[in-house]
Amino acid sequence: MTKNPTTLYKQPPFEVQQQGFPGKTRPMVPKPDHGEESYKGSKRLQGKAALITGGDSGIGRAVAIAYAREGADVAIAYLESEEVDAREVEALITEAGVRALLIPTDISKAAEARSTIARVVEKFAKLDILVNNAAFQVPTPSLEDTSDEDWERMFATNVHGTFYVTKAAVGVMSPGGSIINTASVNTKHPTAGLFGYSATKGALGNMTVAFAQLLADRGIRVNAVLPGPIWTPFIVAGMEPDAIKSFGSKTPYGRPGQPVEVAPPYVMLASDEASYMSGALVTVAGGMPIF
Template identity: 45%
Template sequence: MSDTDKDEPAGGQPAQHQPVQPGREHEMTPRPDYAPRFPGSGRLAGEVALITGGDSGIGRATAVSFAREGANVAIVYLEESEDAAETRAAVEAEGGRCLCVRGDVRDPAFCRDAVARTVEAYGRLDVLVNNAAEQHVADEIEDITPEQLEGTFRTNLFGYVYMIQAALPRMGSGARIVNNGSVTAVRGSPHLIDYSATKGAIMALTRSLAKPLAARGIRVNGVAPGPIWTPLIPASFPAEHVATFGTKTPMGRAGQPNEVASCFLFLACADSSYITGQFLHPNGGDAIGS
């Protein structure tokens, strides 16, 4: 990983597949680029962030970016202990502290425990980043089983709601919530129907919460990435699809996690103090009118 601000070459990735979701970053070739690209300026100094799915991909890049800006972080992860340990090391290398909390965001009791452990460790909670997700390819809606439908919604939507419910009593005026959505919330996806539906719901959730929470001094925003090179990609698609992933964007390539983490950082710090109920769209050039 490097701190240089350079354009990535156009094109896809080597064909590869992982059999288990949400995927393992240490098994990917090439490894995603999560390193922050610019020096920190203390924009989150002394603050605490809780990031779900923080062991890898966009969550890891966000955790390291926050640490560079002075935050201590807690990351929630499902089972990828090796990836979580690497994230913790990267956060600590930036001078931050990192609490790793293993568990399933589909369980509201776990979400309450994760928040409680974060506050116990750091004494406060300023930023919640909802990022954990799963996705499963189905070419026809008839192919979506009840188990898949329920699982995708429980992780991608219920987990966000449970974590927000757990976090709000611990968050005061000035706190921020940033939800990870997707370009599929706006343009849909014929192969990720249930996933796209959850992302549309996340967009509606974000906008619905923004107005009432503004009265409490809490801002709620979201990021809707396009194709980003994360472990979820080889864990979701066949190898031949992975080889061309992202090449249909106007930029001709998939994005890197650190190109999305900058959006989360912007929405998590005072740079965005007059923004709530909005989404940023790091998607490689897709025109989005929402």
């Protein structure tokens, strides 16, 4: 049965709510849909091994569920403070009949990024798919009120962490490997109130296109997904309360997306069917015009 995508999920206004970074899934109202009940796999990634950074919640969690149900073994990297969410994802992965690996780590540190890749290879004997999804965000309403520490942490996680993990991963990936970066619509449409986060995502977009060229002769594809407003713990931990209330209302759909709605492009980009796709920036934003 065909369904109207604009009315599939709750539209704003949402309850005003806020958490400390990086945020947790359970307290959110409404609870995000990561595909726990709805995502049905078709073994498109059978026999592959994947690593998803920031795989404990939000988009990373939805991608982990989708990959597992598509037949891939899945490792997730996450901050140690997010162990409860990570254990829930582990159970969902193993329920799909594949292997799971939990790696509490801080990928903004080069040594920990390298250790993360080593642990994946030790467990799965290979790495076919890397999803650079871990990120940090805080509002940056003015230059003067943006702390040096917040600025540096955004770049340390979003940009440097992606570089460290990718650098380690390409050393163990075989031809046919796929790297997928979680960028943002802010890659192309930076916003003043999130200028720091937007700057990091602009860097990721450029890194994606450059890496696609650098790694083409190795047969490794590099692409990015540019999500619009998606209902995740990242939002209630990284935005002002008033912005949360109306979150997603300015999209043509009139609502934010759910994590499960972002997962299919990650599956497609990881699959062998996407063999001629590299250097692509794929927007998932409920009709928002992003050029």
